[in-house]
Amino acid sequence: MAYVTDITYICTGAGWVYLAIVLDLFARKVVGWPMAPSMPAELVCNALHGHPRQPCLGLVVHSDRGSQYASALYQELLDEHGFVCSMSRKGNCCDTQSIMVGSAIAERFFLNLKTERVW
Template sequence: QLAREGVHVGRKRVARLMRMAGLYGASRRRWPRTTRPRAGARRAPDLVRRHFSADATNVLWVADATYVPTGEGFLYLAVVLDVFSRRIIGWAMSTNLYTELMLRALDMALQQRRHDGVILHSDQGCQYTSIAFGRRCREAGVQPSMGTAGDAYDNAMCESFFGTLEAELLSREHFATHEQARQR
């Protein structure tokens, strides 16, 4: 931001000034891998090809899931994000990383938005390649799209959201219970 405003300053100077002001940068911790492609699963074609832009709402949605650590163990968060508005339009939380979690997030998005013909891009996790998820997309008129397995750049918009969530909330706050995390 400083560079955009024409202020030229080195990284070490910024670090020193932040330290003097009692400010600390948020660092990201490593997360367990959530994408487990199922052997022999039929995956949808990659209709996005890392081009995460749309001219209007409800043209391209992206979906993914992440872990939220709590004192009671992991809680899983699945989201559906509209690429044009950059808003979370569907989300769900569960103690299990089953297809039902992704379906609940998708159903919330479908209830809130016009969706006929929308492209839904995700990774190749077994939840997204499942028969139930594919059936729900067909019934709703949603075109599934999938990037390659284990490549964060193929779902960069969702990964960016999760990175911000981690840096601004999850790395700074500890949730004792699942319910406490859900409320936040």
């Protein structure tokens, strides 16, 4: 079982909002989706807390190397739940095939969301 998480921005009538998502790669479902006017580490932590499913110990959580995902707050949350952090090495976005697949799924979700609902 694996999750992938990412952040995008969306222009609304009230200004820009940032949307963090957590996708269950097995079920291909969004399991966390908080929004906020900024991108603090709490945004991605809330995305991970928001899932209705109870993931098992050892769950692999893929992300990019953004400051939110590298933050102590986020890393402590992963450790607290027994999740495994998966990031590519610095400057190497194609480090592992699983990262590429997970990132591609998240980016495709954002493209569909923006094309069908936002734009």
